[in-house]
Amino acid sequence: MSAQVSSNRAFFQQLKKYYTWYTGGFFAFVIALAILEQMGLTRQWIGYIFLFATIGLYAGIGIMSRTSDAAEYYVAGRRVPALFNGMATGADWMSAASFIGMAGGLYLQGFDGLAFIMGWTGGYCLVALFLAPYLRKFGQFTIPDFLGARYEGNAARAIGVFAAILCSFVYVIAQIYGVGLITSRFTGVDFTVGVFLGLAGILVCSFLGGMRAVTWTQVAQYIILIVAYMIPVVWLSVKQTGVPVPQLVYGGQLQKVDAKDRAFRTDPKEIEVRDIFKARAAEAKARIDALPKSWEDGKAAAAKKVEDLKTANAPVADIRAAEKALADYPASPDAAKVAWQRQVTGNTARSAPPLPMAEPFATNKTGEAGEKERDVKRLNFLTLIFCLMVGTAALPHILMRYYTTPSVNEARVSVFWSLFFIFLLYFTAPALAVLVKFDVYTNVVGQSFANLPAWVGAWQKVDPTLLSIVDINKDGIVQLAEMSIGQDIIVLATPEIAGLPYVISGLVAAGGLAAALSTADGLLLTIANALSHDVYYKMVNPNASTQRRVTISKILLLVVALIAAWVTSLKPGDILFLVGAAFSLAASAFFPALVLGVFWKRANRAGAVAGMFVGLGICMYYMLRTYPFFTNMWPEWKMALWFDIAPISSGIFGMPAGLLTIIVVSLLTKAPSQQIQEFVDHVRYPNIKGSPREGAPAYMGH
Amino acid sequence: MQLSPQQKEYWAKNLRLTAVLLAIWFFVTYVFGWFALSLSKVIIPVLNFPAAYYIAAQGALIVYVLILFYYAKKMRSYDVQYGVDEGEQ
Numbered sequence: 001m002s003a004q005v006s007s008n009r010a011f012f013q014q015l016k017k018y019y020t021w022y023t024g025g026f027f028a029f030v031i032a033l034a035i036l037e038q039m040g041l042t043r044q045w046i047g048y049i050f051l052f053a054t055i056g057l058y059a060g061i062g063i064m065s066r067t068s069d070a071a072e073y074y075v076a077g078r079r080v081p082a083l084f085n086g087m088a089t090g091a092d093w094m095s096a097a098s099f100i101g102m103a104g105g106l107y108l109q110g111f112d113g114l115a116f117i118m119g120w121t122g123g124y125c126l127v128a129l130f131l132a133p134y135l136r137k138f139g140q141f142t143i144p145d146f147l148g149a150r151y152e153g154n155a156a157r158a159i160g161v162f163a164a165i166l167c168s169f170v171y172v173i174a175q176i177y178g179v180g181l182i183t184s185r186f187t188g189v190d191f192t193v194g195v196f197l198g199l200a201g202i203l204v205c206s207f208l209g210g211m212r213a214v215t216w217t218q219v220a221q222y223i224i225l226i227v228a229y230m231i232p233v234v235w236l237s238v239k240q241t242g243v244p245v246p247q248l249v250y251g252g253q254l255q256k257v258d259a260k261d262r263a264f265r266t267d268p269k270e271i272e273v274r275d276i277f278k279a280r281a282a283e284a285k286a287r288i289d290a291l292p293k294s295w296e297d298g299k300a301a302a303a304k305k306v307e308d309l310k311t312a313n314a315p316v317a318d319i320r321a322a323e324k325a326l327a328d329y330p331a332s333p334d335a336a337k338v339a340w341q342r343q344v345t346g347n348t349a350r351s352a353p354p355l356p357m358a359e360p361f362a363t364n365k366t367g368e369a370g371e372k373e374r375d376v377k378r379l380n381f382l383t384l385i386f387c388l389m390v391g392t393a394a395l396p397h398i399l400m401r402y403y404t405t406p407s408v409n410e411a412r413v414s415v416f417w418s419l420f421f422i423f424l425l426y427f428t429a430p431a432l433a434v435l436v437k438f439d440v441y442t443n444v445v446g447q448s449f450a451n452l453p454a455w456v457g458a459w460q461k462v463d464p465t466l467l468s469i470v471d472i473n474k475d476g477i478v479q480l481a482e483m484s485i486g487q488d489i490i491v492l493a494t495p496e497i498a499g500l501p502y503v504i505s506g507l508v509a510a511g512g513l514a515a516a517l518s519t520a521d522g523l524l525l526t527i528a529n530a531l532s533h534d535v536y537y538k539m540v541n542p543n544a545s546t547q548r549r550v551t552i553s554k555i556l557l558l559v560v561a562l563i564a565a566w567v568t569s570l571k572p573g574d575i576l577f578l579v580g581a582a583f584s585l586a587a588s589a590f591f592p593a594l595v596l597g598v599f600w601k602r603a604n605r606a607g608a609v610a611g612m613f614v615g616l617g618i619c620m621y622y623m624l625r626t627y628p629f630f631t632n633m634w635p636e637w638k639m640a641l642w643f644d645i646a647p648i649s650s651g652i653f654g655m656p657a658g659l660l661t662i663i664v665v666s667l668l669t670k671a672p673s674q675q676i677q678e679f680v681d682h683v684r685y686p687n688i689k690g691s692p693r694e695g696a697p698a699y700m701g702h
Numbered sequence: 703m704q705l706s707p708q709q710k711e712y713w714a715k716n717l718r719l720t721a722v723l724l725a726i727w728f729f730v731t732y733v734f735g736w737f738a739l740s741l742s743k744v745i746i747p748v749l750n751f752p753a754a755y756y757i758a759a760q761g762a763l764i765v766y767v768l769i770l771f772y773y774a775k776k777m778r779s780y781d782v783q784y785g786v787d788e789g790e791q
Contacts, residue, residue, distance in 0.1 A: 005789075111738075111742075111754065111755055111758065114755070114758040114759055117758065117759060117763070118731060118735075118758055118762055118763070121762075121763050121766050122727065122731055122762065122763075122766050124766065124770065125723070125724070125727045125766050125769050125770065128769075128770050128773055128774075129720045129723060129724060129773065130720075133777070247760065248749075251746075251749055251750040251751030251752070251756065252750050254751065254752065254755060255745070255750070255752065258752070358742065358752045358754070358755045359739075359742055360738040360739045360742050360754050360755075360758075361738070361739060374739070378735075378736070378738070378739070381735060381738075382732060382735050382736065385731060385732075385735065386732075389731075407788045408781075408788060409774070409777070409778050409781065409787070409788060412773065412774040412777055412778070413774045415770055415774070416767070416770040416771050416773075416774050419766060419767055419770050420767055423763050423764075423766075423767055426763060427759065427760050427763050427764075430755075430759040430760075681705060684713060684716075685709065685712070685713075685786045686781050686786050686787060686788050687781075687786050687787060687788050687789075688705075688709065688786065
C-alpha cells in the first residue's frame with residue numbers, strides 16, 4: 001500500500017511539473033505569435049498556426065499516451081489525481097455551447113439565461129452527494145456496468161446502453177458542428193474540411209490511448225480554454241472600470257445597462273423604429289390573409305420590375321437584384337404562406353421593446369397577462385434548472401470520469417475540483433455578457449453610422465445573421481432596435497471589441513476549439529465503450545480477451561466518429577436544439593435508477609427496468625409531441641404543453657415518473673437477493689473491514 | 703456479512719450530512735429562485751450588485767463550491783473516525 005501511495009505522490013509531482021512547463025510554453029507561444037503579428041504576419045496565418053499547433057499538440061499527447069491495456073484504455077489506469085481529474089472533467093464538461101454560446105445567451109436573455117449557469121454548476125452537488133464516491137467504489141468501466149451489476153442482468157444494462165448512446169450522440173453532433181464552424185471561420189477552409197480536420201485531432205488522441213490519452217489531453221485543453229476565456233474579459237474590464245477582476249466589478253456596469261434598457265423602452269426614436277417593424281409585420285400578415293391573390297400580384301409585380309428596369313436601361317446591378325428577387329419569389333401560394341409567416345414572426349419579434357437585463361422573469365405584457373407570463377417564466381426557470389442539474393448528474397461521459405481516480409476519497413475531492421474549474425468560467429460568463437453589452441450601448445447604439453467601431457463592419461461582412469445594423473428610420477444614428485445580434489458573436493468578437501490584437505482572437509478560437517474537441521473526445525469514448533464493453537463483451541462474447549475488447553473498442557470509435565462527422569457535414573442546424581434535450585433524457589433514464597441503486601437496498605431489477613423505461617418513455621413522448629423540430633415534421637402530433645413547461649424541461653415529468661415507478665414496482669415484487677444487498681454495502685463504504693482491500697469481491701465476477 | 707454498529711452509524715452520519723447539504727443546495731437554488739423577483743430591487747452594498755442577479759450569477763455558485771469542499775473534508779474525517787477509510791493517501 002505505501003509503495004502505491006508514494007508512487008501516486010511522485011506521479012502527481014511529475015504531472016504538476018509537466019503542466020506548469022506546458023502552461024509557460026503556451027504563453028511563450030502566444031507572445032511569440034503576437035510579436036510576429038506586429039512584424040506583419042497575416043490573420044489567415046495566425047488562424048492556421050493556432051489550428052495546426054493545437055491539434056498537433058493534442059495528437060502528440062495522444063501518441064505519447066497510447067495504450068492497449070484495458071484498465072488504461074477504459075479508465076486511465078485509475079491513477080488520475082483529483083486535481084487533474086477535476087481539470088479534465090472541466091474540459092470534458094464545457095462544450096462549444098458553454099464556451100461560445102453561454103455569454104451570448106446571457107447577453108440576449110438577461111437574468112433568465114442564468115438558469116444555465118446555475119443548472120450546469122449546481123448539478124455537481126448531486127454528482128458528489130449521490131454518485132461519484134459510490135461509482136468509484138464500484139470501480140468498473142461504464143455506467144451501464146453499474147446498472148447491470150446492481151440490477152442483475154442485461155435488461156437494465158441494455159436500456160442504459162440505449163440511453164447513453166442516445167444522449168451522447170446528439171451531444172457529439174453539436175460539438176463536431178462547433179469544430180467545423182470555428183475552423184472554417186478562422187482559417188477560411190470549407191466547413192466539411194474543418195469537420196474532418198478536427199476529427200483527425202480527436203481520433204489520433206482517443207483512438208491510440210482511450211481514456212488515458214483523452215484525460216491528459218483534456219487537462220491541456222482546459223488550460224488553453226480558460227486562458228483564452230479570461231484574457232479578453234479582463235482586458236475589457238480594465239478598459240471600462242480600471243479593475244482587472246471583472247467578476248467583482250461588473251455590478252455597476254450591470255445597473256447602467258439595466259437603466260439603459262429601461263430608457264430604450266420609452267425613447268421616441270426607438271419607438272419610431274419599432275413601429276416600422278410593427279407595420280412590416282402587419283403588411284406581411286395582410287398579404288397572407290389575401291392569399292392566393294396576393295401571391296399572383298406579387299409575382300407579376302416582381303416580373304414587371306425586371307422588365308421595366310431592362311427597358312429603362314438601368315444599371316446592371318439593379319437588374320441583377322430585381323432578377324434575384326424574382327427568382328427567390330415563393331414558388332407557390334403555400335410556400336409564400338410559410339415565407340411570409342416567417343416575416344410576421346421576425347418583424348413582430350423586432351418590434352418588441354428590450355427587457356431590462358437584471359430583472360428576473362421580465363415581460364412586455366402588463367396587468368393580469370403580465371402576472372401570468374411572469375409566473376410561467378418563473379416556473380420554466382426553476383424547472384429548467386432542475387432538469388439541467390439532474391441531467392448533469394446523469395450524463396455518462398461525466399460520471400465515467402470518476403472511475404479514473406485512485407480512491408473513493410480522491411473521487412469526492414475530484415468533484416470539488418471539477419466544479420471549481422467549471423465555476424471559474426461560469427462565473428465569468430455573466431461578467432463578459434454585461435461588459436460587452438455596456439460597450440455596445442456606449443460605442444455603437446446612439447452613434448452615427450459614419451463612425452462605428454471597426455469590428456462592427458468586419459463582423460457584418462462575415463455573417464449577417466451574427467450581426468446586422470440597418471438604418472431603418474433613415475436618421476443616420478444607430479438605434480438599439482436597428483441592431484440584430486446573434487448569440488455566437490459575443491465571445492468571438494470580444495477581443496476586437498476590447499481592442500486587442502488579432503492573435504487574441506486566434507487564441508479565443510483555439511479555446512473554443514479546445515472546448516468542443518475535449519467534449520467530443522469524452523462523448524465518442526462513451527459511445528464506443530458502451531458498444532464494445534457493454535454490448536460486445538458483456539452481452540455478446542463474455543469470453544473475449546482483453547486485447548480483443550480494446551481492439552473492438554478502437555474500431556467502433558472510428559466508426560462512430562465517422563458516422564457523427566457524416567451527420568454533422570449534412571449541417572442539421574435544427575438538431576442543435578436537441579442538445580438541451582440530452583439533459584432531460586439523461587435525467588429521466590439514469591438518475592432514479594443510479595441513486596436508488598445506492599441509497600435504497602429494496603430497489604430491484606423489475607423496478608429499475610420498469611422505471612428506466614417509463615422515465616425515458618415519458619420524456620421522449622413529451623419531446624416528440626411538443627418540440628418544434630418534431631412537430632414541424634408531424635403537425636398532427638402536436639399537443640398543448642403540460643402546465644406551460646417548455647419541451648427542453650421534459651425531464652421534470654420523466655424523472656419523477658421514473659423514480660415513482662421504481663419504488664412502486666420494487667415494492668410489488670420480490671426484494672433483491674442477499675448478494676445484491678451485500679453489493680450495496682460494498683459500494684456504500686470506502687472500505688469494509690473483512691473484505692480484501694484490493695480487488696473486487698467475488699460476487700462482482702472478476 | 704453483518705455490518706458492525708460502528709459501520710451502521712457511519713452510514714447514518716453520511717445520510718445526515720447528505721441531507722443537510724442537500725437542503726442548503728435546495729434553498730439557494732429553488733427557494734431563492736422562487737423569490738427572485740422580490741430581491742431584484744435590492745442592491746447589495748459594497749459589491750454594488752442587484753441582489754437577484756448576484757445570487758444567481760455568483761452567490762449560488764460559490765455556495766455549491768463550498769458544499770463540495772465541506773462534503774469531501776467531512777466525509778474523509780468520518781471515514782477515519784469509523785474505520786472505513788482506504789488507508790493513507
